[in-house]
Amino acid sequence: MVHPPRRRLAEDELGEAAAGVLRTNDRGTMTVAAPRLYPHQWSWDAAFVAIGLAHLSVPRACVELDSLLAAQWRTGMIPHIVFADDASEYFPGPQWWRCAELTDAAPRRPATSGICQPAVHAIAVDRILEVARRHGGTDRDAAEAFVQRTWPALYAWHRWLVTTRAEASPGLVAIVHGWESGMDNSPRWDEPYAAVHVGPLPAYHRTDVSVVGDRAQRPEDAEYDRYLWLAGELRRLRYDDAAIARQSTFRVGDVFATAVLAVACDILAKLAPVARRPNDQAEQLRGWADRLRRAVVASTDPASGMARDHDLRAGRWLGTDTLAGFAPLLCGGLDQTSEQALLAELDGPRWCGAPGLVAAVPPSTRPGTAGYDARRYWRGPLWPHVVWLFGWAFEWRGYLYRAEQMRREGLRLVADGTFAEYYEPHTGEPLGSHAQSWTAAVSLDWLASRTATAGDRGQVAPDTGQPRPR
Numbered sequence: 001m002v003h004p005p006r007r008r009l010a011e012d013e014l015g016e017a018a019a020g021v022l023r024t025n026d027r028g029t030m031t032v033a034a035p036r037l038y039p040h041q042w043s044w045d046a047a048f049v050a051i052g053l054a055h056l057s058v059p060r061a062c063v064e065l066d067s068l069l070a071a072q073w074r075t076g077m078i079p080h081i082v083f084a085d086d087a088s089e090y091f092p093g094p095q096w097w098r099c100a101e102l103t104d105a106a107p108r109r110p111a112t113s114g115i116c117q118p119a120v121h122a123i124a125v126d127r128i129l130e131v132a133r134r135h136g137g138t139d140r141d142a143a144e145a146f147v148q149r150t151w152p153a154l155y156a157w158h159r160w161l162v163t164t165r166a167e168a169s170p171g172l173v174a175i176v177h178g179w180e181s182g183m184d185n186s187p188r189w190d191e192p193y194a195a196v197h198v199g200p201l202p203a204y205h206r207t208d209v210s211v212v213g214d215r216a217q218r219p220e221d222a223e224y225d226r227y228l229w230l231a232g233e234l235r236r237l238r239y240d241d242a243a244i245a246r247q248s249t250f251r252v253g254d255v256f257a258t259a260v261l262a263v264a265c266d267i268l269a270k271l272a273p274v275a276r277r278p279n280d281q282a283e284q285l286r287g288w289a290d291r292l293r294r295a296v297v298a299s300t301d302p303a304s305g306m307a308r309d310h311d312l313r314a315g316r317w318l319g320t321d322t323l324a325g326f327a328p329l330l331c332g333g334l335d336q337t338s339e340q341a342l343l344a345e346l347d348g349p350r351w352c353g354a355p356g357l358v359a360a361v362p363p364s365t366r367p368g369t370a371g372y373d374a375r376r377y378w379r380g381p382l383w384p385h386v387v388w389l390f391g392w393a394f395e396w397r398g399y400l401y402r403a404e405q406m407r408r409e410g411l412r413l414v415a416d417g418t419f420a421e422y423y424e425p426h427t428g429e430p431l432g433s434h435a436q437s438w439t440a441a442v443s444l445d446w447l448a449s450r451t452a453t454a455g456d457r458g459q460v461a462p463d464t465g466q467p468r469p470r
């Protein structure tokens, strides 16, 4: 099939347009994840958004995460949605979750959901500091004060994840709802979801499909029933961590979330001196990072080298062909040979080198596999913020050339200026929401980061595979 050529904005135009998206989606102290589809603040979205905002206004970037952290639960959990005050059409809203009514752990206000998302926040705090230090002056002072006030909250967040979610063998961070992975309908969860028996649900109206229009881009109705049923189960358990650990029907060790937390613990430890925190807490964070990294490495499939999730209820490894398989590249820990093999797999014809991809970045699910669906949400499309995360991890881990590659290919992906939520891998058709905040935000960071690793191949420092000095 012949596709019309994609529009490609010049970089300054793209930057202007990305800044425009963040301004339009700004509700004062929080940025909605998308103007209509997601009219509230989402946890991991807010972290990416703050990274983008740092290039527009460091103080506003800090406010974004301050707002999110103001909704942190007493346990340390950062909820996956902080609901905006105005009644908006998102479903399921606060009336479905009823957190404040059911547990003292949740704040009275603002209203939140009762689950979490990947712990990318320390990475955002570090990036804001980096940008602010480049600016110097009041930006640097504001960012340092911000690190000092957010560090304890992030420490409590990581401690909660480690102690309530990563305590059981094999030591991966457990999720109790697919939404916690951020990759809602990924084939990763098909098997454990199949074991969730959905009971009676009240009639409900899916606002997402009315906003997106094309149902083929969103999860199916049967999947939504499961999402709501599981949220109801957590509600019936009054969001009690111990009860959930014992009784929830879905509990899966998420290897991607684990790798993210491992590296976020390293970053938070690195920030301890700026935050003037005691050394023993930084050491504890490094210990957690090592433990989590070992769990990620132990999850790898001996045959493919890809990391696997673990169904804790069924006691089974879940070997799916999704980009979560590359989790060890985020946090490190593999021996040299295995790491090189995994990098070669990432570059090869099954993934970034798959014939006809619009950009050389990993699709959410491997093209051609049973679970792959080119247009449906987390079952195939390309997601810019995930590309950013891999690029960031490559830079952190000393793979500067690879970091630059991700940045360049990421920019190729978003070049049409729609800032879509996700893109069809072969045509680059923008799918889901347009003007999605995190897509605009990572675009701004890519545009601004040119100087760090920029240039043609000759100018880029060689990949050392060694972490940057701490």
Ligand code: 2M8
Binding pocket: 033, 038, 042, 043, 044, 045, 080, 179, 181, 182, 183, 184, 208
């Ligand atoms: C998507 O998830 C929400 C539920 O949390 C939804 O479909 O309604 C996911 O892509 C998630 O990762 C993301 O944080 C959220 C907002 O962008 O949308």
